[in-house]
Amino acid sequence: xxxxxxxxxxxxxxxxxxxxxxxxxxxxxxxxxxxxxxxxxxxxxxxxxxxxxxxxxxxxxxxxxxxxxxxxxxxxxxxxxxxxxxxxxxxxxxxxxxxxxxxxxxxxxxxxxxxxxxxxxxxxxxxxxxxxxxxxxxxxxxxxxxxxxxxxxxxxxxxxxxxxxxxxxxxxxxxxxxxxxxxxxxxxxxxxxxxxxxxxxxxxxxxxxxxxxxxxxxxxxxxxxxxxxxxxxxxxxxxxxxxxxxxxxxxxxxxxxxxxxxxxxxxxxxxxxxxxxxxxxxxxxxxxxxxxxxxxxxxxxxxxxxxxxxxxxxxxxxxxxxxxxxxxxxxxxx
Amino acid sequence: xxxxxxxxxxxxxxxxxxxxxxxxxxxxxxxxxxxxxxxxxxxxxxxxxxxxxxxxxxxxxxxxxxxxxxxxxxxxxxxxxxxxxxxxxxxxxxxxxxxxxxxxxxxxxxxxxxxxxxxxxxxxxxxxxxxxxxxxxxxxxxxxxxxxxxxxxxxxxxxxxxxxxxxxxxxxxxxxxxxxxxxxxxxxxxxxxxxxxxxxxxxxxxxxxxxxxxxxxxxxxxxxxxxxxxxxxxxxxxxxxxxxxxxxxxxxxxx
Numbered sequence: 001x002x003x004x005x006x007x008x009x010x011x012x013x014x015x016x017x018x019x020x021x022x023x024x025x026x027x028x029x030x031x032x033x034x035x036x037x038x039x040x041x042x043x044x045x046x047x048x049x050x051x052x053x054x055x056x057x058x059x060x061x062x063x064x065x066x067x068x069x070x071x072x073x074x075x076x077x078x079x080x081x082x083x084x085x086x087x088x089x090x091x092x093x094x095x096x097x098x099x100x101x102x103x104x105x106x107x108x109x110x111x112x113x114x115x116x117x118x119x120x121x122x123x124x125x126x127x128x129x130x131x132x133x134x135x136x137x138x139x140x141x142x143x144x145x146x147x148x149x150x151x152x153x154x155x156x157x158x159x160x161x162x163x164x165x166x167x168x169x170x171x172x173x174x175x176x177x178x179x180x181x182x183x184x185x186x187x188x189x190x191x192x193x194x195x196x197x198x199x200x201x202x203x204x205x206x207x208x209x210x211x212x213x214x215x216x217x218x219x220x221x222x223x224x225x226x227x228x229x230x231x232x233x234x235x236x237x238x239x240x241x242x243x244x245x246x247x248x249x250x251x252x253x254x255x256x257x258x259x260x261x262x263x264x265x266x267x268x269x270x271x272x273x274x275x276x277x278x279x280x281x282x283x284x285x286x287x288x289x290x291x292x293x294x295x296x297x298x299x300x301x302x303x304x305x306x307x308x309x310x311x312x313x314x315x316x317x318x319x320x321x322x323x324x325x326x327x328x329x330x331x332x333x334x
Numbered sequence: 335x336x337x338x339x340x341x342x343x344x345x346x347x348x349x350x351x352x353x354x355x356x357x358x359x360x361x362x363x364x365x366x367x368x369x370x371x372x373x374x375x376x377x378x379x380x381x382x383x384x385x386x387x388x389x390x391x392x393x394x395x396x397x398x399x400x401x402x403x404x405x406x407x408x409x410x411x412x413x414x415x416x417x418x419x420x421x422x423x424x425x426x427x428x429x430x431x432x433x434x435x436x437x438x439x440x441x442x443x444x445x446x447x448x449x450x451x452x453x454x455x456x457x458x459x460x461x462x463x464x465x466x467x468x469x470x471x472x473x474x475x476x477x478x479x480x481x482x483x484x485x486x487x488x489x490x491x492x493x494x495x496x497x498x499x500x501x502x503x504x505x506x507x508x509x510x511x512x513x514x515x516x517x518x519x520x521x522x523x524x525x526x527x528x529x530x531x532x533x534x535x536x537x538x539x540x541x542x543x544x545x546x547x548x549x550x551x552x553x554x555x556x557x558x559x560x561x562x563x564x565x566x567x568x569x570x571x572x573x574x575x576x577x578x579x580x581x582x583x584x585x586x587x588x589x
Contacts, residue, residue: 191448192447194450195446195447196434196444196445196446196447196451196454197446198447199431199435200435200438202427202431203424203435206424206427207422207424209422210418210422210423210424211435211439212405212406212410213384213386213406213415214435214439214440214497215407215411215440215497216439216444217407217408218407224445
């Protein structure tokens with residue numbers, strides 16, 4: 001539980017004031033996209049997919065304190081499973097490829113977890129990076145993972161088949177599909193963070209020795225957290241391939257792992273909305289700055305990072321919610 | 335019945351013998367105080383009992399069961415609770431979160447994801463009792479780092495007790511407390527349910543003679559003396575360690 005949640009409970013502002021941000025979020029996520037041009041609907045889908053990817057990172061690093069630089073491996077495992085099933089086996093069912101993708105990513109996390117969790121701290125980070133590289137070079141070098149052969153990655157994938165008669169994908173329909181999955185992911189993250197298991201992860205982040213002494217099998221809890229994070233990452237990877245209809249080894253690279261890390265830090269680590277807020281900030285600032293100043297957009301993104309770290313160290317989500325509470329308290333004092 | 339038995343237990347760090355062939359047993363319900371000068375191996379003994387360190391040789395029995403190879407959490411599940419020398423409650427979590435973590439630790443619910451952490455009525459009752467007892471229920475939403483040191487210490491002891499331990503290990507519970515707080519601490523230990531076997535590491539004479547039914551003296555990794563407080567007080571070797579050389583006050587004066 002974070003500080004702002006605690007403060008909100010004791011604060012005097014009426015419930016309507018506290019409900020307003022949620023109304024705003026719903027309006028932006030549900031109502032607004034219908035009025036946007038299709039390329040922005042596409043960006044909205046991308047933002048939600050990265051929000052799900054960031055939830056993965058939030059579970060493993062934000063709550064549990066395992067700083068990973070290899071979440072892209074499970075993102076890629078989910079994505080490549082979908083792509084290979086479509087391109088090599090001609091299976092294009094949304095449900096079949098989607099479930100297979102998530103299962104494969106989760107299994108990959110379950111398989112690598114025991115190796116990774118032999119170490120902790122900086123060594124854990126390096127090892128997750130190494131395993132990420134493994135996935136990268138595997139997809140790079142193996143002809144099986146390149147369709148058409150010779151070109152890196154798998155291109156020209158079909159739209160996933162829903163099995164609903166007469167259904168046609170549009171950019172907006174796909175967005176709402178992603179939104180539904182995002183809502184499910186948010187709900188799961190919420191349940192997790194409120195549950196005894198979720199609290200145990202925060203305890204482990206704060207210090208393992210005490211948790212052991214309290215009777216928690218710290219290794220097992222870390223392992224479960226890692227596998228759950230793998231499931232979220234592969235879910236994001238599956239959606240990513242559905243959206244782009246293309247995947248390449250670079251999607252498993254360290255840059256891809258770095259994105260959710262930056263998003264969680266910017267948005268607010270170990271908070272419910274941090275991953276989504278961070279994903280929105282980075283996806284849209286990156287997009288608009290690259291449109292406005294094509295040559296210098298990394299400069300703008302970098303400035304955002306620095307400002308966020310300087311002035312909103314606990315994340316934009318926490319910063320904004322604190323401001324909102326303070327404003328509410330001030331308004332209703334008079 | 336024996337709550338705890340150490341059978342020829344030794345601990346070496348490389349060539350350093352921290353504990354050397356310790357054999358002792360503690361009956362169920364006994365209040366034992368473990369004393370000895372710095373470096374005697376008191377905290378190491380605790381680390382071996384609760385499993386934080388593996389023994390180099392020897393065996394450890396808990397209520398008749400050989401627990402020598404069991405990890406820390408498995409021993410905790412069998413009823414060992416421990417407080418640490420330096421306060422170890424989580425400073426960045428709230429008082430309530432600290433308490434609820436302790437409450438779930440020994441139950442299957444520690445893996446639960448379906449219910450909220452505070453949707454367990456029987457645990458909530460327990461948490462409230464423990465925090466009330468420590469006088470911290472009103473401050474349950476406060477971060478632990480914002481509490482006074484004495485309060486943190488009280489919280490730690492209250493939580494250690496909330497786990498319903500069978501064997502309680504208290505490492506210098508009075509460390510860093512004022513004289514008044516120290517008296518409270520002695521009172522807390524003395525009013526523990528008789529069923530709880532308690533081992534206390536202490537330096538403070540008030541604590542040692544305030545709670546001990548039996549005193550074990552460690553000296554450079556060896557078991558020096560073991561007996562009731564009166565015997566230990568009369569023991570010549572113990573007096574030498576704590577009060578300096580006895581049969582030569584004139585020599586001591588010469589320094």
